[in-house]
Amino acid sequence: MKSLQENAAVTENPYLLLTPGPLTTTRSVKEAMMKDWCTWDEEYNRLVASIRKRLVQLAAPTAADAYTAVLMQGSGTFSVEATIGTVLPKQGGKLVIAVNGAYGERIVQIAKVLGIPVAVVRFDERSPIDPELFEQALMSDPLITHAAIVHCETTTGILNPLPEIAEVIKRRNVTFIVDAMSSFGGVELNMHELGIDYLISSSNKCIQGVPGFGFVVARREAIAACKGHARSLSLDLYDQWDMMERSNSKWRYTSPTHVVRAFDQALKELELEGGIAARQERYSSNQRVLTQGMEEAGFPALLPLEWQSPIITAFRYPSAEFSFETFYASLKKEGFVLYPGKLTSEPTFRIGSIGDVQPSDMARLVAVIKNIQSSVHKE
Ligand SMILES: *Cc1c(COP(=O)(O)O)cnc(C)c1O
Numbered sequence: 178m179k180s181l182q183e184n185a186a187v188t189e190n191p192y193l194l195l196t197p198g199p200l201t202t203t204r205s206v207k208e209a210m211m212k213d214w215c216t217w218d219e220e221y222n223r224l225v226a227s228i229r230k231r232l233v234q235l236a237a238p239t240a241a242d243a244y245t246a247v248l249m250q251g252s253g254t255f256s257v258e259a260t261i262g263t264v265l266p267k268q269g270g271k272l273v274i275a276v277n278g279a280y281g282e283r284i285v286q287i288a289k290v291l292g293i294p295v296a297v298v299r300f301d302e303r304s305p306i307d308p309e310l311f312e313q314a315l316m317s318d319p320l321i322t323h324a325a326i327v328h329c330e331t332t333t334g335i336l337n338p339l340p341e342i343a344e345v346i347k348r349r350n351v352t353f354i355v356d357a358m359s360s361f362g363g364v365e366l367n368m369h370e371l372g373i374d375y376l377i378s379s380s381n382k383c384i385q386g387v388p389g390f391g392f393v394v395a396r397r398e399a400i401a402a403c404k405g406h407a408r409s410l411s412l413d414l415y416d417q418w419d420m421m422e423r424s425n426s427k428w429r430y431t432s433p434t435h436v437v438r439a440f441d442q443a444l445k446e447l448e449l450e451g452g453i454a455a456r457q458e459r460y461s462s463n464q465r466v467l468t469q470g471m472e473e474a475g476f477p478a479l480l481p482l483e484w485q486s487p488i489i490t491a492f493r494y495p496s497a498e499f500s501f502e503t504f505y506a507s508l509k510k511e512g513f514v515l516y517p518g519k520l521t522s523e524p525t526f527r528i529g530s531i532g533d534v535q536p537s538d539m540a541r542l543v544a545v546i547k548n549i550q551s552s553v554h555k556e
Pocket residue numbers: 197198252253254255280327329330331356357358359379
């Protein structure tokens with residue numbers, strides 16, 4: 178009889194994931210998980226320490242000493258919740274959130290569940306956050322101590338104007354939290370220059386790892402002042418950080434060992450690719466090939482090019498008769514998995530351009546879509 182090990186060869190994926198996390202990873206990232214890695218020893222802790230250091234270097238390259246990184250079990254939302262629930266003081270804090278999509282709404286929901294006072298400034302999902310209107314909201318409420326925004330709103334793929342918003346926040350002297358979940362690693366930014374206090378992302382987005390943990394890069398002085406704030410035991414970001422700082426990067430509770438190994442490999446591959454700038458180039462090329470081809474196939478992009486991120490693109494349905502379910506199923510058979518829409522105002526679907534995906538993959542996708550479209554029109 179064959180042993181279980183013999184059967185467990187790494188198989189190639191049956192399709193490309195064009196979803197913004199989980200996404201298509203390289204074979205070498207998947208292979209990093211093919212051992213039963215232990216979780217508590219010196220070697221593992223050194224690996225975690227190195228990952229934390231590299232994350233800080235990516236997020237704040239010009240002032241790495243002033244920043245620190247903490248990893249947290251769970252999907253990205255767990256890290257957002259850990260951050261909101263830990264950095265706002267138990268008394269006297271108020272969070273303002275600029276919202277132009279579902280992930281901004283999620284931060285509002287988290288704060289409400291945790292009983293944290295919130296002010297919400299809403300914008301149309303199809304337009305970026307307006308820094309001036311956001312500043313007016315900040316000025317009109319002196320109780321506000323913290324501000325949160327989503328950098329790339331994955332709902333539409335819009336890239337919010339981070340430098341302009343950062344200027345507003347700097348003038349008002351509030352703590353600045355950025356959900357950079359879907360942009361970090363794929364869009365260049367510098368926390369130090371932007372005055373960001375907390376930046377949140379996760380293992381399965383632009384670093385191109387597999388799902389299993391999130392991470393927060395924090396200004397060291399800011400997180401050091403958050404002891405005892407948390408509204409949760411397991412999502413206490415301060416406690417998790419403090420344990421990592423004091424015990425050679427040890428996690429509290431079981432860590433996703435295999436995911437961490439895969440992430441280490443993914444970070445090496447980011448460096449080999451030429452860093453964030455090179456990755457942003459590739460994602461942008463993917464996005465260009467995709468939108469040009471889709472336009473030709475009769476699918477206009479939802480957003481004007483100037484607001485569009487290189488991460489994910491939302492497309493309008495070409496007609497009222499369009500069935501996304503049928504379209505999705507045909508493309509899956511051809512080896513491409515897309516993402517349904519999340520917009521509330523009109524029907525859309527989305528295609529991610531991140532992960533181990535090349536412009537040639539996008540060209541293949543577009544060719545298949547044109548084929549499907551012409552067969553639909555003939556009927
Ligand atoms: C993916 C994502 C999250 C986290 O989602 P999870 O499903 O919890 O990983 C949060 N914010 C944004 C902008 C995202 O793209």
